[in-house]
Amino acid sequence: MTDARAGSDPPVVLKLGGSLITEKDRPETLDEAGLDAACDAVADALAAGAVDRLVVVHGGGSFGHHHASEHGVSTTEGTRNAEAVAAVHGAMKRLNARVLERLRERGVPAVPVHPLSLAARAEGADGDLDLPLGSTATLLGEGFVPVLHGDGVATAGDGVTVVSGDELVVELATGLGARRVGVCSTVSGVLDSDGNVIREIGEFAAVADALGASDATDVSGGMAAKVRELLGLDAPAYVFGGDGLGPFLRGEDAGTRID
Ligand SMILES: Nc1ncnc2c1ncn2[C@@H]1O[C@H](COP(=O)(O)OP(=O)(O)OP(=O)(O)O)[C@@H](O)[C@H]1O
Numbered sequence: 001m002t003d004a005r006a007g008s009d010p011p012v013v014l015k016l017g018g019s020l021i022t023e024k025d026r027p028e029t030l031d032e033a034g035l036d037a038a039c040d041a042v043a044d045a046l047a048a049g050a051v052d053r054l055v056v057v058h059g060g061g062s063f064g065h066h067h068a069s070e071h072g073v074s075t076t077e078g079t080r081n082a083e084a085v086a087a088v089h090g091a092m093k094r095l096n097a098r099v100l101e102r103l104r105e106r107g108v109p110a111v112p113v114h115p116l117s118l119a120a121r122a123e124g125a126d127g128d129l130d131l132p133l134g135s136t137a138t139l140l141g142e143g144f145v146p147v148l149h150g151d152g153v154a155t156a157g158d159g160v161t162v163v164s165g166d167e168l169v170v171e172l173a174t175g176l177g178a179r180r181v182g183v184c185s186t187v188s189g190v191l192d193s194d195g196n197v198i199r200e201i202g203e204f205a206a207v208a209d210a211l212g213a214s215d216a217t218d219v220s221g222g223m224a225a226k227v228r229e230l231l232g233l234d235a236p237a238y239v240f241g242g243d244g245l246g247p248f249l250r251g252e253d254a255g256t257r258i259d
């Protein structure tokens with residue numbers, strides 16, 4: 001079995017939020033400017049050598065979430081309807097293909113890794129996610145940029161549920177021993193109740209009141225779920241908006257640091 005943590009430098013794990021790269025309220029619509037700017041920042045950072053090994057994860061935005069909510073599927077509600085699984089996975093593969101295409105146009109050696117084909121969730125409300133990392137680690141070692149995405153996931157006792165990009169980020173960061181983790185969305189960081197960016201979060205209780213759910217169709221929990229998951233990591237995690245992506249990739253602080 002491949003040891004996902006063995007060998008060279010720890011990677012950076014970056015999530016491009018669905019709200020950044022799609023228009024979240026219009027089914028299967030890209031946010032062209034948001035996606036292009038994000039792909040430019042990734043390509044620039046790799047070309048400048050600011051990042052050596054990078055794993056990208058993207059969210060569902062108006063591709064995955066609309067199909068998932070139409071079929072009543074979420075991270076906790078499963079389906080045994082193959083048409084529903086095909087609708088959610090198919091939409092995510094269409095979005096993934098667009099992301100890959102734009103990265104490759106900029107010289108980024110981006111290749112897909114589809115979680116539905118790899119991962120499984122154990123039975124129960126907090127069933128553990130098993131995401132084998134051999135393919136991602138090997139692709140990284142061979143110089144590729146693996147690009148994963150929120151997807152359907154086989155779930156014991158519940159058919160297929162949704163795995164969010166945020167959950168994948170946590171699994172990847174832990175399993176690959178990530179150096180830094182970035183979550184890029186449309187908000188410039190985690191905001192307090194006055195709308196100001198919280199610079200640093202060390203525990204959930206301190207910010208719980210300020211963290212609402214997502215403001216668009218989102219079956220996987222929005223900002224509160226994001227912060228909870230990122231707090232569990234060894235590596236420092238940052239939540240930032242599009243403007244923070246370049247600085248984050250250059251190793252600077254951006255948005256909110258969660259550690
Ligand atoms: N305290 C908060 N600070 C910042 N954003 C918040 C807060 N509370 C709720 N939000 C909402 O969280 C959303 C960002 O999370 P969301 O999951 O929608 O983004 P995403 O990761 O880009 O999308 P996706 O899940 O499709 O990948 C914003 O739309 C914002 O309105």
Ligand SMILES: C=C(C)CCOP(=O)(O)O
Binds near residue numbers: 065150166
């Ligand atoms: C709805 C699907 C399939 C993807 C969910 O991923 P997220 O947008 O990262 O929460």
